[in-house]
Amino acid sequence: MGQPWDTRRKLLMGGGAALVAVGAGVAFWPSDEDRVAYPFARRLTGKHQALWDVKAEDLSEASGDDAERLEQLLPQLDRAVATLEQLEPRLANAQVGELGAGDRDRLRELWFQMFEPILAIDAIKSRYAGWWGLDYQREPGLHARAYALCFASLCGQVDAGLRLLAAIADKKLLPVLFDEEMPNVGLPARTFSGLRARIGRTRDLWLLPLGDEWYERWILAHVQKDAKLGEVSKLLDTLRARAKKRVWTPTSQGVSNKVDVVRGELFARWFPLQKGLAEWAGDTRFARAERRLIDDAALSTFHEKLEPGDIILERRNWYLSNVGLPGFWPHAALYVGTQPQILKALAEEPDVRQAFGDLRAHYQKLAPKAWASLAERDHGGHAHCILEAVSEGVVAASLEHSCGADYVAALRPRLPPAVRARAIGRALTFWGRPYDFNFDFLTDDQVVCSELVVKAYEKLGNDDPGLSVPYVELVGRRAVPPTEIVRLFRDQRNAPNRQLDFVYFLEGRESERKAVVADADALASTCDRPKWDLVQP
Numbered sequence: 001m002g003q004p005w006d007t008r009r010k011l012l013m014g015g016g017a018a019l020v021a022v023g024a025g026v027a028f029w030p031s032d033e034d035r036v037a038y039p040f041a042r043r044l045t046g047k048h049q050a051l052w053d054v055k056a057e058d059l060s061e062a063s064g065d066d067a068e069r070l071e072q073l074l075p076q077l078d079r080a081v082a083t084l085e086q087l088e089p090r091l092a093n094a095q096v097g098e099l100g101a102g103d104r105d106r107l108r109e110l111w112f113q114m115f116e117p118i119l120a121i122d123a124i125k126s127r128y129a130g131w132w133g134l135d136y137q138r139e140p141g142l143h144a145r146a147y148a149l150c151f152a153s154l155c156g157q158v159d160a161g162l163r164l165l166a167a168i169a170d171k172k173l174l175p176v177l178f179d180e181e182m183p184n185v186g187l188p189a190r191t192f193s194g195l196r197a198r199i200g201r202t203r204d205l206w207l208l209p210l211g212d213e214w215y216e217r218w219i220l221a222h223v224q225k226d227a228k229l230g231e232v233s234k235l236l237d238t239l240r241a242r243a244k245k246r247v248w249t250p251t252s253q254g255v256s257n258k259v260d261v262v263r264g265e266l267f268a269r270w271f272p273l274q275k276g277l278a279e280w281a282g283d284t285r286f287a288r289a290e291r292r293l294i295d296d297a298a299l300s301t302f303h304e305k306l307e308p309g310d311i312i313l314e315r316r317n318w319y320l321s322n323v324g325l326p327g328f329w330p331h332a333a334l335y336v337g338t339q340p341q342i343l344k345a346l347a348e349e350p351d352v353r354q355a356f357g358d359l360r361a362h363y364q365k366l367a368p369k370a371w372a373s374l375a376e377r378d379h380g381g382h383a384h385c386i387l388e389a390v391s392e393g394v395v396a397a398s399l400e401h402s403c404g405a406d407y408v409a410a411l412r413p414r415l416p417p418a419v420r421a422r423a424i425g426r427a428l429t430f431w432g433r434p435y436d437f438n439f440d441f442l443t444d445d446q447v448v449c450s451e452l453v454v455k456a457y458e459k460l461g462n463d464d465p466g467l468s469v470p471y472v473e474l475v476g477r478r479a480v481p482p483t484e485i486v487r488l489f490r491d492q493r494n495a496p497n498r499q500l501d502f503v504y505f506l507e508g509r510e511s512e513r514k515a516v517v518a519d520a521d522a523l524a525s526t527c528d529r530p531k532w533d534l535v536q537p
Contacts, residue, residue, distance in 0.1 A: 036142055037133045049130030051146065056139055063145050064228040066124050069391065070149060071231045073117045073124075074156045074239070080113035081160045084167045094173055104177060105473075111178040112326065114164065115191055118157065125153035144222030145229060151211055151219075152232055155239035158208060161199035162246045181530075187326075188530040208247055212240050292316070293406040293508035293515040301517075303399050305504045306410055308337040308345045309420030311453055312386065313482055315407040317508065327483025328529040332450040333388035333402055335410065336424045339374050341385065346424075349417035356421060363425060370396070370431030387427045389449045394430045406508035406515065409523050411489055411500040413457060419465045423456040430455070450482045467499055483527055490524035 036059050037052035054062070087110075091103060099107075131146035168174045178192035223233050294302075306312075314331040336342060339360075346352050347359040356362040363371040373396035376384050382398030390397075413420065433447050447455075459466035469488050471478040485500075492498040507518035 036135060036139045037130075038135050049133055051128060051130040052133050056142060059142055063128070063142065063149065065391070066127065066149055067145070067228045067232050070121070070124055070152060071235070073121050074152070074232075074235050077114065077117040077121065077156060077160050080110070080117065081163045081167065083113070084110055085163065087167075092171055092174070096173065099173070107174065107177045108180060108182055111192060112182060112187060114160070115187065115195070118160065118195065121153045121156055125150050125157070141222050141226060144219045145226055147215070147219045148223050148226075148229055148232065148236065151215055152236040152239065154208070154211065155236060155243045158243040159239050159246065161195075162243075165196070165199055182326075183528055183530075208243055212244060215240070292404050293510070293513060294404065294408060294506050295514065296400075298506055298515055298517075299400060299403060299408075302403070302408060302410070302504055302506055306335045306337075306399075307412065308335065308342050309413060309415075309423055310335040310503060311411045311413065311485060311500070312403065313407075313409045313411070313486060314403060314405045315508070317406045317510065326531060327481045328526045328531055329407075329409075329482040329486055330531070331388075332453045332482035332485060333386050333397075334423070334427050334453050334456055335385065335399070336374065336387055336427065337385050338383045339371070342374070342421075342424065346417050346421045349421075351416055351418035352421045355418045356425075359421060363428060366425050367428035367431060370428040373431065387424075387431065387452065389430075389433075389435055389447045389452045391435050393434045394432060394447055394452060396431065406510075407506065407526075408515075409486070409505040410503035411485065412503050413467055414499055414501055415457070415465055415467070419457075423466075426458075427452060427456040448479075450480050450485065453485065454480045486523065487527045490527050493520065493524065 035052065036054060036056045037049075051059070091099070091107060094103070128146040128150040131143060131150055134143040134146055136143045175192055175196070179190050181187065181189040223229050226233075312333045312335050313329045314333065315329055316331075337345065342363075343360055352359055370387075374384050376396070378384065378398045378401050380398070380400060382400040384396040385399055386397045386402045388395065388397055388402055413423075415423075430447050430452055435448065454467070454469055457467035459468065469480050469485055471480055472484060489498075489500040489502070492500070493502070502520040502523065505518045505520070505523040506515040507522055508515045
């Protein structure tokens with residue numbers, strides 16, 4: 001470090017005596033707002049950065065969560081590219097007419113494996129692109145953490161992108177397959193061409209050594225003290241070394257606008273998402289309650305329609321979570337109700353009493369901590385009534401917290417009360433288990449969101465009542481993404497022996513910034529909507 005604060009201010013705020021003077025005045029301008037950014041940073045730059053509106057405590061929590069997510073995403077992307085690099089010659093070098101339908105599907109899924117983490121990593125990079133507006137004097141740790149998340153994302157993109165170009169060189173069939181529309185995983189057409197155009201901008205690669213120099217000089221010392229960045233910093237050390245080897249590394253000593261480049265250009269040149277998407281994603285991450293299409297009134301009406309055992313589907317348009325599961329719906333949860341609601345709805349049903357006796361005593365013995373969690377409330381005072389698998393693991397949550405989204409729907413299994421009571425009990429037994437970032441439905445020790453729902457209603461035998469949701473082949477593994485639950489409803493909705501009934505659907509309207517009540521036809525149509533379609537209704 002060793003540089004006086006005036007020098008740091010000059011470097012951080014863009015250089016030049018006039019700008020330094022303005023920056024110093026802004027930095028020490030009195031302000032009653034508890035924000036981590038320089039006062040009036042937005043007004044000076046004329047830009048909006050959701051990052052600058054966040055309190056230090058909230059930013060610390062949110063950036064810590066993003067660091068954990070990046071720990072999962074970077075290795076996931078690395079594994080996806082490595083799979084393509086190690087592709088057997090029969091598939092890699094095939095000509096038109098030499099591959100069957102199964103092989104073609106397998107190759108398309110390889111692109112899905114890469115495309116999803118690339119987008120999620122880019123969202124993190126975009127979220128922290130305003131790192132330079134965070135007050136280095138007051139919050140040097142958060143300033144450094146934001147830069148590290150941004151730079152680690154960039155290095156991962158550069159490394160994966162150039163490896164991808166090398167892997168498909170002279171392979172004419174792969175780009176064609178990658179560009180096809182993939183309705184089964186929710187990808188629109190020409191996704192590969194869109195990203196390849198960005199990957200191929202080799203004239204911009206000289207920016208990366210500048211970012212690395214900045215990291216070494218100003219950021220690294222703080223990162224080494226940041227426990228939240230422990231694993232990310234290890235990944236970054238490897239990635240930045242690999243990325244630099246893959247690009248031409250000129251000297252940066254003669255770059256007169258070095259600060260402007262690192263501040264404004266470095267993180268915008270690689271895989272930039274649509275501007276509206278990037279802004280919405282950043283705002284959603286830092287201001288969840290304010291950035292949702294479903295308002296409190298609509299959510300209250302939705303809640304009134306629910307019964308214990310209902311299946312909930314959720315979507316947040318720009319909240320890039322659950323990467324790896326295809327389809328329009330990225331999240332599923334089980335509405336169980338509070339303890340009194342469960343007992344009122346199910347405890348006195350004859351088949352429930354016959355199967356479980358005293359239902360309260362049964363749940364207390366089966367999963368005491370999980371059952372107790374349904375008597376608790378969240379920080380907003382809302383009662384826990386949902387069981388769901390999220391990145392923190394299987395938890396009890398309030399409907400207000402879980403369903404504060406852009407789209408939400410409910411389906412009701414057409415099953416006897418005893419089977420719904422059994423499903424709630426099974427879901428309670430998963431409480432506290434970690435989230436399965438590998439999306440492996442074979443194992444029970446870690447659980448993904450739709451897996452919790454599917455296994456709660458899983459049949460014990462051929463004649464056992466329960467739900468039969470078809471599994472799909474996903475990158476060599478059998479799984480049930482949330483959209484497949486909606487697809488089951490759609491395919492069986494007019495059959496007398498259908499397994500699911502429509503309950504309610506709140507459909508987001510991006511152009512109107514609200515959600516509207518929609519019907520069963522609208523819900524059924526979501527099965528065919530691309531997951532990353534940027535022009536939703």
